[in-house]
Structures are given as structure tokens and as C-alpha cells.
Amino acid sequence: MSVEAEYEEISILKEIAELLNEGTDTNDILSGVLKKLLHVTGLQTGWIFLIDENGTHHLAADEALPPALTNNTKQRMCLGNCWCVNKYNNHQLKKATNIMECKRIEEAMEENAGETCGLTHHATVPLGAGQERFGLLNVGSPYKTHFEKNELALLEAVAYQIGTALKRIKLTQREQETALIAERNRLARDLHDSVNQLLFSLSLTARAGVEMTSxxxxxxxxxxxxxxAQEALGEMRALIWQLRPQGLENGLISALRSYAEMLGLAIETNVMGAASIPGKVEEALWRIGQEALANCKKHSQSTVVKLFFHTAKDGVAMTVQDNGCGFHFEEELEIPSLGLKNMKSPTEALKGKFQLNSKPGSGTEIQIYIPF
Structure with a gap:
């Protein structure tokens, strides 16, 4: 490699490194670095798949895809497997691969799904850092079926930079979550030590006032x-519970049972499965369960609630059911309350499914499923 070529490669890696270090939003970073990589290498098309531990991929970034791959909101890129994803999941991709025909493009051509603009092959590079794997970087150009060694070496270097950035973002998010939990615990302690005690004192003072006057x-x-004061104390205890889930160390079901009893609800539980739940999922189910039980207390006009919990090796299902007054709800309509939205949003954020069933006079049922 000539001195000029080495200098150009170093310049490319420097530009991409600066771009990767600028942000913390995964999709924005990947989109920006992909665009930069194609620009500086002269390649025209690229896409990045992030692949989870279960081998499920999602399209995290793409640039200049041909119409055959962008039709129907890029459905062809988002669904189904292909040769590069299969090789990645089978641990057959260890480094940049020179020539790989694109199964998605072949299928699009067979189905006359749109113009491919001469794209038939792509180079594919696994994204990783250390022992962690994150997905695939794919790049290509019309009628290009071969990548030189120096091109593959550059792609591997960029892929390593991307993998390192993804690991940094993951660690940063984990630190932020830990800091948030610590801050919630601090706030819960402050509320308990100050406002809670003041409300208790106010209640005692009012009781004394009753005895002192005729x-x-x-x-x-x-x-x-x-x-x-008693009502405010109840609200404060519920708020402290929400901020700091006391008893969660004894398990999610135990914590939800204690929370229901604190609200004055009689709770029946049915638990199946013994698989461990990831911390993030357990935290989400705790918040969702709290919201569901609070809704039962406030709106159902019932004091009895049923909790069904089923844990499997690849996901967890939770159902909260009451026999209260219920309400009119149609699935195609917007979620009617903030409390219900506060259950649906965290579920979908973890790629889970939220289902609400309710009819006037027939109670309400909340079904949650979160994969892991």
C-alpha cells in the first residue's frame, strides 16, 4: 500500500471515529457513520443490521437502497432471514467476507418487486467488540462483485470502531439506569424522612385537637x-413504593402482593415457571404491575384482583384481572387513559405485547408479554 493510500485510510478512520464519539443515540450514529463510510470509499449502498441474542435482526440504518428493497416501507429488509444473517447466527462470520450474493435481492428479482439498480452482491462484516457481537455491516455498489484486500481491511477496521461505539453506548445506558435507580432511592428516603413524617405529625395534631375542644x-x-392527612399519607406511601420497590429483592410476585395489600386489595396469584427474569424486564413488570393495581383500586369498584404470571426461557407473561365495573373499549381506538399508556409504552419499548380487554360490567384484564 502506498503512503498516500495509508494516509487516506487513516484519515477515513479518524473521521469515522470522531463521528462515532459525538453522540449516544444508536440509530443516529449508525446512520451517520454509514453515510460517511459510503462517501469516503465511493461505495453507493449500505445497511446495518443489529442482531439480538435470539438471532432476531432489525434494520438499524440504510443508505441508497434500490427500490426493490425499499418497497412496502422496507419490509423485505425487516422480515425473514438471509445468507449473511444466517451465517452470523451460526457463528460462521468472523471477518469481512469478500463476495456474498444477496438473497433479498435475488428474491426481489424473482418476484419482479422493483428495480435493483445493478446491485447483486455485497461485502458483509460482523460488528463486535471483544466477545460481544452486535450485528452486521453490509456495503456494495452496482455491478461490483469483488472487494480488494485493502477494502476489506478498511471495512473490518470501521466495523470494529462501530462495535466499540455500540459497546460504549450500552455501558453508558447501563450507568444511567443505575444512576436513575439510585436517585429514585434517594428521593424515596427524603420523602419518607420529611414529608411522610410531617403528614403523620399533622394527623396526630388533628386527633389531639378533636379531644381538646367541645x-x-x-x-x-x-x-x-x-x-x-390520612389520605395524603396513603398517597405518599404509594409514591414511595413506586420510587423504591421495597421487597423486590424477595421477588416480583412478593413485591406486587405487598403493594396490593398496601392499597387495600385482596390479590390472588397464579405462578408458573421458574426461569430467571432479566433485571430490566423485572423492573418494567414491577412498574406496569403497580400501575395496573393502582387502576384497579381507583376505577374498578372492586377490592379483589387476580395476578397470573408465567415465565419461560424466552419470555414472561403477566395478566392482571379484576371483576369490577369495566368500561367500553375497542382495540382500534386510542388507549383512553394515561395510566394505561404508562403500561403499554414500557411494554412496547422492550418489544413486548400489550393487550387490554374490558367491557362494562365484566371487569378489566391487562395482558403483558415481554420476550428476552
């Missing part, structure tokens, strides 16, 4: 103050 109107006022 005037009916004054007694009534003190009784009203005491009732308000």
Missing part, C-alpha cells in the same frame, strides 16, 4: 384535617 364545628374541622 365545639362541634371545630371538632368537625379537625376530623376533616385528620382525614385529609
Amino acid at each position: 365545639v362541634a364545628e371545630v371538632k368537625q374541622t379537625f376530623n376533616y384535617i385528620q382525614d385529609l
